[in-house]
Amino acid sequence: MPAQLSVNLNAVAMLRNRRDLPWPSVTGLGRIALEAGAHGLTVHPRPDQRHIRFSDLPAIRALIDDEFPGAEFNIEGYPTEDFLALVEANEPEQVTLVPDDPAQATSDHGWDFAGNADLLKKVIARLKKGGARVSLFCDPDADLAALEAAKATGADRIEYYTGPYGGTYDDPAAAQRELARLEASGRIAHDLGLGVNAGHDLTVDNMPALAKALPQLREVSIGHGLTADALEHGMAETVRRFIRACGN
Numbered sequence: 001m002p003a004q005l006s007v008n009l010n011a012v013a014m015l016r017n018r019r020d021l022p023w024p025s026v027t028g029l030g031r032i033a034l035e036a037g038a039h040g041l042t043v044h045p046r047p048d049q050r051h052i053r054f055s056d057l058p059a060i061r062a063l064i065d066d067e068f069p070g071a072e073f074n075i076e077g078y079p080t081e082d083f084l085a086l087v088e089a090n091e092p093e094q095v096t097l098v099p100d101d102p103a104q105a106t107s108d109h110g111w112d113f114a115g116n117a118d119l120l121k122k123v124i125a126r127l128k129k130g131g132a133r134v135s136l137f138c139d140p141d142a143d144l145a146a147l148e149a150a151k152a153t154g155a156d157r158i159e160y161y162t163g164p165y166g167g168t169y170d171d172p173a174a175a176q177r178e179l180a181r182l183e184a185s186g187r188i189a190h191d192l193g194l195g196v197n198a199g200h201d202l203t204v205d206n207m208p209a210l211a212k213a214l215p216q217l218r219e220v221s222i223g224h225g226l227t228a229d230a231l232e233h234g235m236a237e238t239v240r241r242f243i244r245a246c247g248n
Protein backbone atom coordinates (compact mmCIF):
# COMPACT_ATOMS: atom_id res chain seq x y z
CA MET A 1 0.00 0.00 0.00
CA PRO A 2 1.34 3.47 -0.87
CA ALA A 3 2.46 5.70 2.00
CA GLN A 4 -0.17 7.97 3.49
CA LEU A 5 0.42 11.71 3.52
CA SER A 6 0.26 13.76 6.71
CA VAL A 7 0.55 17.49 6.03
CA ASN A 8 2.77 19.29 8.53
CA LEU A 9 1.30 22.74 9.27
CA ASN A 10 4.36 24.27 10.98
CA ALA A 11 5.36 26.35 7.95
CA VAL A 12 1.81 27.68 7.49
CA ALA A 13 1.84 28.75 11.16
CA MET A 14 5.19 30.42 10.70
CA LEU A 15 3.80 32.59 7.88
CA ARG A 16 0.76 33.45 10.02
CA ASN A 17 3.01 34.48 12.90
CA ARG A 18 4.63 37.26 10.85
CA ARG A 19 1.67 39.42 11.87
CA ASP A 20 -0.71 39.54 14.79
CA LEU A 21 -3.45 38.40 12.39
CA PRO A 22 -5.16 35.04 11.89
CA TRP A 23 -4.04 34.36 8.31
CA PRO A 24 -2.94 32.26 6.59
CA SER A 25 -5.28 30.11 8.68
CA VAL A 26 -3.68 26.95 10.02
CA THR A 27 -7.02 25.16 10.29
CA GLY A 28 -8.22 26.62 6.98
CA LEU A 29 -5.20 25.22 5.12
CA GLY A 30 -5.52 21.98 7.09
CA ARG A 31 -9.13 21.69 5.91
CA ILE A 32 -8.10 22.19 2.26
CA ALA A 33 -5.36 19.55 2.65
CA LEU A 34 -7.78 16.98 4.11
CA GLU A 35 -10.45 17.78 1.51
CA ALA A 36 -7.84 17.18 -1.20
CA GLY A 37 -7.11 13.70 0.19
CA ALA A 38 -4.37 14.05 2.81
CA HIS A 39 -4.62 11.30 5.40
CA GLY A 40 -3.73 13.50 8.35
CA LEU A 41 -2.27 16.65 9.81
CA THR A 42 1.03 16.96 11.68
CA VAL A 43 2.27 19.65 14.03
CA HIS A 44 5.59 19.96 15.81
CA PRO A 45 4.98 22.52 18.54
CA ARG A 46 8.28 23.85 19.85
CA PRO A 47 8.70 25.26 23.36
CA ASP A 48 9.06 28.84 22.03
CA GLN A 49 5.85 28.44 19.94
CA ARG A 50 7.62 30.09 17.01
CA HIS A 51 5.27 28.45 14.54
CA ILE A 52 2.53 26.18 15.88
CA ARG A 53 1.09 27.71 19.06
CA PHE A 54 -0.21 25.45 21.79
CA SER A 55 -3.58 27.17 21.30
CA ASP A 56 -3.71 25.90 17.67
CA LEU A 57 -4.03 22.29 18.75
CA PRO A 58 -7.64 22.16 20.01
CA ALA A 59 -8.85 23.75 16.75
CA ILE A 60 -7.01 21.15 14.67
CA ARG A 61 -8.42 18.36 16.88
CA ALA A 62 -11.93 19.77 16.41
CA LEU A 63 -11.46 20.10 12.63
CA ILE A 64 -10.61 16.41 12.36
CA ASP A 65 -13.31 15.25 14.76
CA ASP A 66 -16.09 17.40 13.30
CA GLU A 67 -15.33 17.31 9.58
CA PHE A 68 -12.87 14.49 8.81
CA PRO A 69 -13.46 11.53 11.13
CA GLY A 70 -10.96 8.89 10.07
CA ALA A 71 -8.20 11.41 9.44
CA GLU A 72 -5.27 11.39 11.87
CA PHE A 73 -3.65 14.01 14.05
CA ASN A 74 0.10 13.49 14.56
CA ILE A 75 1.85 15.57 17.22
CA GLU A 76 5.65 15.62 17.26
CA GLY A 77 8.09 16.75 19.90
CA TYR A 78 10.46 16.09 22.76
CA PRO A 79 8.66 14.48 25.71
CA THR A 80 8.85 17.17 28.39
CA GLU A 81 6.06 17.25 30.94
CA ASP A 82 4.59 20.31 29.11
CA PHE A 83 4.62 18.42 25.81
CA LEU A 84 3.01 15.34 27.32
CA ALA A 85 0.26 17.45 28.91
CA LEU A 86 -0.38 19.12 25.52
CA VAL A 87 -0.60 15.71 23.85
CA GLU A 88 -2.94 14.33 26.50
CA ALA A 89 -5.24 17.34 26.13
CA ASN A 90 -5.48 16.94 22.34
CA GLU A 91 -5.65 13.16 21.98
CA PRO A 92 -3.70 12.63 18.73
CA GLU A 93 -3.92 9.33 16.91
CA GLN A 94 -0.11 9.33 16.70
CA VAL A 95 2.68 10.89 18.74
CA THR A 96 6.13 11.14 17.19
CA LEU A 97 8.85 11.55 19.81
CA VAL A 98 11.84 13.56 18.61
CA PRO A 99 15.10 14.08 20.56
CA ASP A 100 15.20 17.85 20.01
CA ASP A 101 16.93 20.34 22.22
CA PRO A 102 14.67 23.41 22.78
CA ALA A 103 17.26 25.65 21.11
CA GLN A 104 17.44 23.57 17.92
CA ALA A 105 16.47 25.33 14.68
CA THR A 106 14.89 22.16 13.33
CA SER A 107 15.12 18.41 13.90
CA ASP A 108 18.44 17.00 12.74
CA HIS A 109 18.91 13.52 14.22
CA GLY A 110 17.11 10.49 15.55
CA TRP A 111 17.10 8.97 19.05
CA ASP A 112 19.88 7.07 20.73
CA PHE A 113 17.35 4.35 21.60
CA ALA A 114 19.55 2.39 23.99
CA GLY A 115 20.84 5.48 25.78
CA ASN A 116 17.28 6.78 26.32
CA ALA A 117 15.61 3.43 26.92
CA ASP A 118 14.30 4.24 30.42
CA LEU A 119 12.81 7.60 29.38
CA LEU A 120 11.29 6.21 26.20
CA LYS A 121 9.76 3.14 27.85
CA LYS A 122 8.12 5.26 30.55
CA VAL A 123 6.78 7.88 28.14
CA ILE A 124 5.58 5.36 25.56
CA ALA A 125 3.68 3.35 28.19
CA ARG A 126 1.99 6.58 29.34
CA LEU A 127 1.07 7.67 25.79
CA LYS A 128 -0.22 4.25 24.81
CA LYS A 129 -2.40 4.15 27.90
CA GLY A 130 -3.99 7.31 26.46
CA GLY A 131 -4.65 5.46 23.17
CA ALA A 132 -2.00 7.00 20.90
CA ARG A 133 0.21 5.12 18.47
CA VAL A 134 3.84 6.06 19.16
CA SER A 135 6.56 6.60 16.58
CA LEU A 136 10.23 7.41 17.31
CA PHE A 137 12.40 9.67 15.17
CA CYS A 138 15.24 7.51 13.85
CA ASP A 139 18.55 8.05 12.07
CA PRO A 140 18.54 6.84 8.46
CA ASP A 141 21.39 4.39 9.08
CA ALA A 142 19.97 2.73 12.20
CA ASP A 143 21.37 -0.82 12.42
CA LEU A 144 20.00 -4.02 13.91
CA ALA A 145 21.15 -3.21 17.46
CA ALA A 146 19.64 0.27 17.32
CA LEU A 147 16.36 -0.97 15.89
CA GLU A 148 16.14 -3.79 18.44
CA ALA A 149 16.56 -1.14 21.13
CA ALA A 150 13.80 0.92 19.47
CA LYS A 151 11.51 -2.11 19.42
CA ALA A 152 12.26 -2.82 23.10
CA THR A 153 10.90 0.61 24.10
CA GLY A 154 7.39 -0.49 23.09
CA ALA A 155 7.19 1.93 20.14
CA ASP A 156 4.83 1.00 17.30
CA ARG A 157 6.77 2.74 14.57
CA ILE A 158 9.93 4.62 13.72
CA GLU A 159 10.10 7.73 11.56
CA TYR A 160 13.26 7.93 9.48
CA TYR A 161 14.92 11.34 9.52
CA THR A 162 15.22 12.05 5.79
CA GLY A 163 17.02 15.41 6.06
CA PRO A 164 20.30 14.02 4.69
CA TYR A 165 18.41 12.52 1.72
CA GLY A 166 16.57 15.82 1.14
CA GLY A 167 19.91 17.60 1.12
CA THR A 168 21.09 15.60 -1.91
CA TYR A 169 18.69 17.35 -4.32
CA ASP A 170 21.61 18.44 -6.55
CA ASP A 171 23.75 15.31 -6.22
CA PRO A 172 22.21 12.12 -7.67
CA ALA A 173 25.09 9.87 -6.55
CA ALA A 174 24.75 11.07 -2.95
CA ALA A 175 20.99 10.56 -3.18
CA GLN A 176 21.56 6.93 -4.17
CA ARG A 177 23.86 6.44 -1.17
CA GLU A 178 21.23 7.90 1.18
CA LEU A 179 18.53 5.71 -0.34
CA ALA A 180 20.72 2.62 0.04
CA ARG A 181 21.13 3.15 3.78
CA LEU A 182 17.42 3.86 4.25
CA GLU A 183 16.57 0.74 2.27
CA ALA A 184 18.91 -1.44 4.37
CA SER A 185 17.66 -0.05 7.67
CA GLY A 186 14.01 -0.14 6.58
CA ARG A 187 14.21 -3.84 5.82
CA ILE A 188 15.51 -4.57 9.33
CA ALA A 189 12.87 -2.36 10.97
CA HIS A 190 10.12 -4.09 9.03
CA ASP A 191 11.44 -7.56 9.94
CA LEU A 192 11.39 -6.55 13.62
CA GLY A 193 7.73 -5.58 13.31
CA LEU A 194 8.24 -1.83 13.50
CA GLY A 195 6.03 0.30 11.26
CA VAL A 196 8.03 2.68 9.08
CA ASN A 197 7.29 6.40 8.67
CA ALA A 198 9.57 9.05 7.20
CA GLY A 199 9.89 12.80 7.14
CA HIS A 200 12.05 15.89 6.76
CA ASP A 201 12.79 17.79 3.58
CA LEU A 202 10.71 15.53 1.36
CA THR A 203 9.44 16.96 -1.91
CA VAL A 204 7.40 15.98 -4.97
CA ASP A 205 10.70 15.31 -6.74
CA ASN A 206 12.44 13.16 -4.13
CA MET A 207 9.38 11.26 -2.86
CA PRO A 208 9.01 8.63 -5.65
CA ALA A 209 12.55 7.24 -5.20
CA LEU A 210 12.08 7.14 -1.42
CA ALA A 211 8.83 5.21 -1.80
CA LYS A 212 10.65 2.71 -4.01
CA ALA A 213 13.54 2.30 -1.56
CA LEU A 214 11.16 1.91 1.40
CA PRO A 215 8.27 -0.23 0.11
CA GLN A 216 7.14 -0.73 3.72
CA LEU A 217 6.58 3.02 4.21
CA ARG A 218 3.31 3.66 6.07
CA GLU A 219 3.28 7.46 6.33
CA VAL A 220 5.25 10.53 5.36
CA SER A 221 4.83 13.86 7.14
CA ILE A 222 5.79 16.78 4.94
CA GLY A 223 5.75 20.49 5.72
CA HIS A 224 8.49 22.76 4.39
CA GLY A 225 8.69 21.43 0.83
CA LEU A 226 4.94 20.95 0.65
CA THR A 227 4.23 24.52 1.75
CA ALA A 228 6.75 25.85 -0.78
CA ASP A 229 4.99 23.80 -3.48
CA ALA A 230 1.60 25.14 -2.33
CA LEU A 231 2.72 28.74 -2.86
CA GLU A 232 3.07 27.84 -6.52
CA HIS A 233 0.23 25.37 -7.02
CA GLY A 234 -2.25 26.04 -4.22
CA MET A 235 -2.69 23.69 -1.25
CA ALA A 236 -5.29 21.39 -2.85
CA GLU A 237 -3.29 20.77 -6.03
CA THR A 238 -0.08 20.39 -4.01
CA VAL A 239 -1.68 17.69 -1.85
CA ARG A 240 -2.77 15.85 -4.99
CA ARG A 241 0.77 16.17 -6.41
CA PHE A 242 2.32 14.75 -3.22
CA ILE A 243 -0.22 11.91 -3.00
CA ARG A 244 0.73 10.92 -6.55
CA ALA A 245 4.43 11.20 -5.65
CA CYS A 246 3.85 8.73 -2.80
CA GLY A 247 2.81 6.19 -5.44
CA ASN A 248 -0.96 6.56 -5.39
Ligand SMILES: CC(=O)[C@@H](O)[C@H](O)COP(=O)(O)O
Binds near residue numbers: 106
Ligand atom coordinates in the same frame (compact mmCIF):
# COMPACT_ATOMS: atom_id res chain seq x y z
C1 LIG B 1 10.54 15.80 13.11
C2 LIG B 1 10.71 16.56 11.87
O1 LIG B 1 11.56 16.29 11.05
C3 LIG B 1 9.82 17.68 11.58
O2 LIG B 1 8.78 17.79 12.47
C4 LIG B 1 10.56 18.93 11.60
O3 LIG B 1 11.30 18.93 12.77
C5 LIG B 1 9.64 20.10 11.53
O4 LIG B 1 9.98 21.02 12.49
P1 LIG B 1 10.24 22.53 12.05
O5 LIG B 1 9.01 22.95 11.28
O6 LIG B 1 10.40 23.26 13.35
O7 LIG B 1 11.46 22.56 11.20
Ligand SMILES: NCC(=O)COP(=O)(O)O
Binds near residue numbers: 221223224
Ligand atom coordinates in the same frame (compact mmCIF):
# COMPACT_ATOMS: atom_id res chain seq x y z
N1 LIG C 1 8.14 14.63 10.60
C1 LIG C 1 8.68 15.42 9.56
C2 LIG C 1 7.75 16.51 9.22
O1 LIG C 1 6.70 16.58 9.80
C3 LIG C 1 8.00 17.48 8.15
O2 LIG C 1 9.24 18.01 8.10
P1 LIG C 1 9.53 19.06 6.88
O3 LIG C 1 8.86 18.56 5.63
O4 LIG C 1 8.98 20.39 7.31
O5 LIG C 1 11.02 19.01 6.78
